[in-house]
Amino acid sequence: MKLSENSTTKGETNRQMTTFELQLLGTNSALPAFGRHPTAQVLRIQRELFLIDCGEGTQMRFQKFGVRPNKINQIFISHLHGDHFYGLIGLLTTMSLLGRTKPLDIFAPEGLEEMIRVQTQYAGGEAPYPLQFHKMDTEVHQLIFENNTVEVFSIPLDHRVPTAGFLFREKPHDRKMIGAKIGEYNIPYSAIPGIKKGEDFTLPDGQRIPNAQLTEDPTPTRSYAYCSDTRYKEDIIPIIKGVDILYHEATFCEDLLVKTGPTGHSTAKQAAQIAKQAEVGRLILGHYSSRYDNLERFEMEAKPVFERVVAGREGEVYGVIHG
Amino acid sequence: MKLSENSTTKGETNRQMTTFELQLLGTNSALPAFGRHPTAQVLRIQRELFLIDCGEGTQMRFQKFGVRPNKINQIFISHLHGDHFYGLIGLLTTMSLLGRTKPLDIFAPEGLEEMIRVQTQYAGGEAPYPLQFHKMDTEVHQLIFENNTVEVFSIPLDHRVPTAGFLFREKPHDRKMIGAKIGEYNIPYSAIPGIKKGEDFTLPDGQRIPNAQLTEDPTPTRSYAYCSDTRYKEDIIPIIKGVDILYHEATFCEDLLVKTGPTGHSTAKQAAQIAKQAEVGRLILGHYSSRYDNLERFEMEAKPVFERVVAGREGEVYGVIHG
Numbered sequence: 001m002k003l004s005e006n007s008t009t010k011g012e013t014n015r016q017m018t019t020f021e022l023q024l025l026g027t028n029s030a031l032p033a034f035g036r037h038p039t040a041q042v043l044r045i046q047r048e049l050f051l052i053d054c055g056e057g058t059q060m061r062f063q064k065f066g067v068r069p070n071k072i073n074q075i076f077i078s079h080l081h082g083d084h085f086y087g088l089i090g091l092l093t094t095m096s097l098l099g100r101t102k103p104l105d106i107f108a109p110e111g112l113e114e115m116i117r118v119q120t121q122y123a124g125g126e127a128p129y130p131l132q133f134h135k136m137d138t139e140v141h142q143l144i145f146e147n148n149t150v151e152v153f154s155i156p157l158d159h160r161v162p163t164a165g166f167l168f169r170e171k172p173h174d175r176k177m178i179g180a181k182i183g184e185y186n187i188p189y190s191a192i193p194g195i196k197k198g199e200d201f202t203l204p205d206g207q208r209i210p211n212a213q214l215t216e217d218p219t220p221t222r223s224y225a226y227c228s229d230t231r232y233k234e235d236i237i238p239i240i241k242g243v244d245i246l247y248h249e250a251t252f253c254e255d256l257l258v259k260t261g262p263t264g265h266s267t268a269k270q271a272a273q274i275a276k277q278a279e280v281g282r283l284i285l286g287h288y289s290s291r292y293d294n295l296e297r298f299e300m301e302a303k304p305v306f307e308r309v310v311a312g313r314e315g316e317v318y319g320v321i322h323g
Numbered sequence: 324m325k326l327s328e329n330s331t332t333k334g335e336t337n338r339q340m341t342t343f344e345l346q347l348l349g350t351n352s353a354l355p356a357f358g359r360h361p362t363a364q365v366l367r368i369q370r371e372l373f374l375i376d377c378g379e380g381t382q383m384r385f386q387k388f389g390v391r392p393n394k395i396n397q398i399f400i401s402h403l404h405g406d407h408f409y410g411l412i413g414l415l416t417t418m419s420l421l422g423r424t425k426p427l428d429i430f431a432p433e434g435l436e437e438m439i440r441v442q443t444q445y446a447g448g449e450a451p452y453p454l455q456f457h458k459m460d461t462e463v464h465q466l467i468f469e470n471n472t473v474e475v476f477s478i479p480l481d482h483r484v485p486t487a488g489f490l491f492r493e494k495p496h497d498r499k500m501i502g503a504k505i506g507e508y509n510i511p512y513s514a515i516p517g518i519k520k521g522e523d524f525t526l527p528d529g530q531r532i533p534n535a536q537l538t539e540d541p542t543p544t545r546s547y548a549y550c551s552d553t554r555y556k557e558d559i560i561p562i563i564k565g566v567d568i569l570y571h572e573a574t575f576c577e578d579l580l581v582k583t584g585p586t587g588h589s590t591a592k593q594a595a596q597i598a599k600q601a602e603v604g605r606l607i608l609g610h611y612s613s614r615y616d617n618l619e620r621f622e623m624e625a626k627p628v629f630e631r632v633v634a635g636r637e638g639e640v641y642g643v644i645h646g
Contacts, residue, residue: 057380111445
């Protein structure tokens with residue numbers, strides 16, 4: 001997989017290399033309510049943009065928040081309930097209308113490809129870009145995608161239909177070149193990539209400069225786990241252990257705990273219990289039932305269990321909390 | 324077909340009996356732009372609510388403008404381009420979640436039923452209410468639906484795929500009872516429906532009171548024609564002759580006249596030429612290309628041809644102009 005084709009200035013590139021941000025576009029469950037929208041979120045890792053779920057109206061959320069559809073090369077769909085994918089066909093059509101030619105990967109449980117192909121067939125034929133569906137086994141935790149930047153793994157969840165979450169793990173960054181050393185040892189440009197990978201540098205007189213004198217430790221790798229929709233499921237804890245950001249669905253507050261079983265959802269407190277056991281960096285809640293207007297209640301019920309929690313809000317960008 | 328099940332006060336009923344209003348929910352063409360949405364509109368006739376086309380996000384537009392999904396019993400889809408129907412599957416799902424049990428009629432060209440059935444199959448089975456698809460022959464002008472209130476006819480249009488517009492003709496209203504006559508002639512309640520239908524009334528002594536002395540002329544019947552998407556097509560003129568409201572697509576202004584042929588669309592001026600020849604009451608433009616930010620330009624180009632024109636705006640309600 002190639003990186004984004006966009007040209008960037010050096011400053012932008014440096015900034016982008018440190019980017020690891022989750023932006024929520026839709027935080028509500030099945031019925032839109034209180035101005036909240038069905039599930040969609042974008043994850044920015046360095047220069048790449050991944051779309052996770054794509055509820056109805058996602059392309060309008062892109063417009064609102066300045067997300068460019070054709071920056072996306074991979075889309076991950078957790079399960080085939082409408083509030084997680086009804087916006088996909090519209091987005092795919094818009095990508096065509098915007099002149100896309102590069103391939104698009106879609107990872108989803110069985111059935112999505114048939115639904116999309118039936119629709120594009122009536123709407124004037126195939127997309128003018130390669131549309132690559134990857135059928136996902138939602139019962140297995142395994143690598144489903146990787147490129148130079150990231151590995152993505154499936155997370156088997158417990159919902160009413162086959163459902164998997166997604167674990168994004170950044171690949172190790174290069175070591176950081178200490179700028180002053182380039183002049184000091186007259187290091188040629190061609191040697192720098194190797195040094196960033198950990199090589200020592202040999203001077204013309206044969207003297208060997210150890211890598212540790214030339215570089216600093218790289219930016220730590222970061223990770224994000226998306227777990228929606230699901231009942232409380234402790235099996236996921238070893239998979240998501242220590243992730244920097246966990247998004248865990250919290251459809252209900254404790255008053256409707258009784259509904260979690262039949263509907264296949266969780267409460268805010270249950271999400272916090274998972275976050276605590278998995279020792280994650282921070283927890284973001286979402287997928288709120290349309291019964292709830294006030295989101296602070298979700299935070300209040302989760303905080304006694306896990307302090308670093310926030311009730312996710314649409315449009316907000318969530319990064320990694322260090323320290 | 325039964326009327327709305329909502330109970331209403333007498334005042335509300337009287338007001339509703341005179342309702343004939345078009346509300347635009349989406350006025351843009353394929354790509355959402357400038358805060359405009361893909362096509363959807365609701366037509367309120369007396370106590371009934373009809374949905375015409377259903378672009379992505381229509382159910383969120385319902386929320387914004389206070390339209391209740393389960394007030395709708397008939398949906399009319401003009402053609403199978405995504406910006407006219409991608410919101411349908413989400414709306415149907417929401418109707419289920421809101422507990423609908425009464426039937427829903429959908430009128431559309433061939434193919435829509437297959438697309439919807441494939442999606443509902445994966446999303447947990449059939450809807451819990453009867454979903455009745457009526458395949459529409461887009462080549463023929465004919466009656467496709469009627470109930471006590473209205474007749475709906477197809478209008479063959481000229482687009483890139485099979486497309487039909489819709490002509491809504493209100494059925495004749497009852498004559499209006501003159502209230503004072505009820506006391507004057509001691510008319511029993513049971514006789515009133517017949518008198519409203521035009522019957523005379525016979526007094527106990529055999530004297531016959533002509534209907535003209537008991538009633539006033541009814542509210543005039545009203546009509547609405549929806550013509551989108553289409554090239555300039557004079558064949559529709561006899562069909563829509565004299566309608567009170569014409570919505571005609573105006574994807575382009577004159578600067579892009581050259582695009583109307585290949586894309587299957589019209590300019591604002593062409594829409595006005597149709598309105599003028601059809602001698603309609605008023606013309607509402609819509610389905611704007613995402614190239615245009617300023618809608619006044621559409622009005623300015625149409626007005627010299629047909630004065631009673633307005634560039635349709637989302638959320639606005641358009642009624643019949645009398646006189």
